[in-house]
Amino acid sequence: MNPVLHLNMADWLDMFQHFTALSLLAVGGAITTAPDMHRYLVDETHWLSEHQFTSSIALAQAAPGPNILFVALMGWNVGLNAAAGHGGGWLNAALATLGVVVAMLGIMLPSSILTYTATRWAHQHRDNIGIRAFKSGMAPIVIALLLATAWLLSAANNQPARDWPLYALTLGTLVLVWRTKTHMLWLIGAGALLGALGWV
Amino acid sequence: MPPMPEQAPLNQPRSKTDLFVSFTFLALQGFGGVLAVVQRELVDKKRWMTREQFIEDWAVAQILPGPNVVNLSLMIGDRYFGLPGALAGVAGMLAAPMVVVLLLAMLFGTVSDAAWAQGALRGMGAVSAGLIAGTGIKLMSALRTNPMRMPACLALAALSFVGVALLRLPLAWVLLCTGALGMGWAWIQLARQAQGEGA
Numbered sequence: 001m002n003p004v005l006h007l008n009m010a011d012w013l014d015m016f017q018h019f020t021a022l023s024l025l026a027v028g029g030a031i032t033t034a035p036d037m038h039r040y041l042v043d044e045t046h047w048l049s050e051h052q053f054t055s056s057i058a059l060a061q062a063a064p065g066p067n068i069l070f071v072a073l074m075g076w077n078v079g080l081n082a083a084a085g086h087g088g089g090w091l092n093a094a095l096a097t098l099g100v101v102v103a104m105l106g107i108m109l110p111s112s113i114l115t116y117t118a119t120r121w122a123h124q125h126r127d128n129i130g131i132r133a134f135k136s137g138m139a140p141i142v143i144a145l146l147l148a149t150a151w152l153l154s155a156a157n158n159q160p161a162r163d164w165p166l167y168a169l170t171l172g173t174l175v176l177v178w179r180t181k182t183h184m185l186w187l188i189g190a191g192a193l194l195g196a197l198g199w200v
Numbered sequence: 201m202p203p204m205p206e207q208a209p210l211n212q213p214r215s216k217t218d219l220f221v222s223f224t225f226l227a228l229q230g231f232g233g234v235l236a237v238v239q240r241e242l243v244d245k246k247r248w249m250t251r252e253q254f255i256e257d258w259a260v261a262q263i264l265p266g267p268n269v270v271n272l273s274l275m276i277g278d279r280y281f282g283l284p285g286a287l288a289g290v291a292g293m294l295a296a297p298m299v300v301v302l303l304l305a306m307l308f309g310t311v312s313d314a315a316w317a318q319g320a321l322r323g324m325g326a327v328s329a330g331l332i333a334g335t336g337i338k339l340m341s342a343l344r345t346n347p348m349r350m351p352a353c354l355a356l357a358a359l360s361f362v363g364v365a366l367l368r369l370p371l372a373w374v375l376l377c378t379g380a381l382g383m384g385w386a387w388i389q390l391a392r393q394a395q396g397e398g399a
């Protein structure tokens with residue numbers, strides 16, 4: 001059952017503030033702050049049901065685009081729950097949109113302003129040896145992080161006897177991306193098809 | 201795969217609209233990892249930047265808080281057209297996918313529990329792991345011009361990989377430790393280079 005809410009101005013402001021605080025903690029992507037969002041939205045305020053919370057993340061990961069959009073879906077669902085408290089109707093669209101705007105502005109504004117000012121500053125001082133050392137020194141590390149991300153995605157499938165076709169699919173994709181110009185949408189489509197047919 | 205010509209001039213986005221439309225297409229192709237698509241399109245196809253520039257920007261976008269591909273589109277947009285460009289980049293990355301995901305939420309509410317749908321997601325997950333890993337391996341060629349030289353780069357990469365993927369240490373700690381090592385060593389090498397040139 002989805003919650004039926006009566007949110008006032010102060011509640012919306014509180015949600016905005018909460019997301020702005022999380023924004024600057026989101027090193028490595030907003031998904032790293034998902035546990036705290038769960039504590040706030042599900043456990044403390046009960047603005048979202050457990051099901052709404054998990055399906056927001058699942059849907060955003062299945063859909064194209066940056067995964068940060070799970071935050072938009074959470075705001076959307078909070079808005080729908082708030083509209084239910086007012087009897088629904090045309091308020092559904094209005095409050096759901098308000099929820100999206102509050103959640104996305106909150107999570108995006110602080111980190112974007114920081115990125116904007118920091119990269120401008122770094123660009124003005126691009127000949128500074130510290131800036132150059134930072135960029136050169138970090139380069140191999142962020143490449144390693146990409147490989148680690150892929151590793152962790154694969155490690156979620158941890159039964160080699162059952163999951164070897166998935167490993168093979170990952171390896172095959174790796175080689176195709178590295179050595180050929182195969183369009184990525186074909187690869188994603190092939191993966192979806194193989195999975196839907198139950199072959200991997 | 202033919203190596204990229206060393207000194208062929210780079211292209212540029214023609215306008216803020218070009219930037220917006222380009223990023224919209226990138227974002228809509230990005231299932232489970234927009235980064236792989238961004239690298240393929242902006243570096244290999246459109247040639248707006250070299251692999252070296254891309255990896256430098258990606259390092260900054262990843263270290264700063266916030267969604268990293270959004271940070272990246274903000275940085276690239278700002279470089280060509282200032283603040284309006286940054287806004288065009290971010291809007292391109294977010295607007296169309298947001299409409300898609302909200303439509304999906306209205307139509308389906310959530311991802312289906314049906315075996316075929318879960319299977320499709322599993323298959324897509326395995327492919328996106330391959331996309332990300334393949335992009336990482338491809339970008340390694342950018343390390344050839346790194347002042348730290350290849351062996352040190354590989355050691356640093358191995359250390360970070362073990363920390364994050366095998367030992368599962370918190371990302372922030374790994375970044376702090378290996379980052380300090382890398383920055384320190386790069387600093388020494390750059391200082392030596394500068395001395396060599398000055399002498």
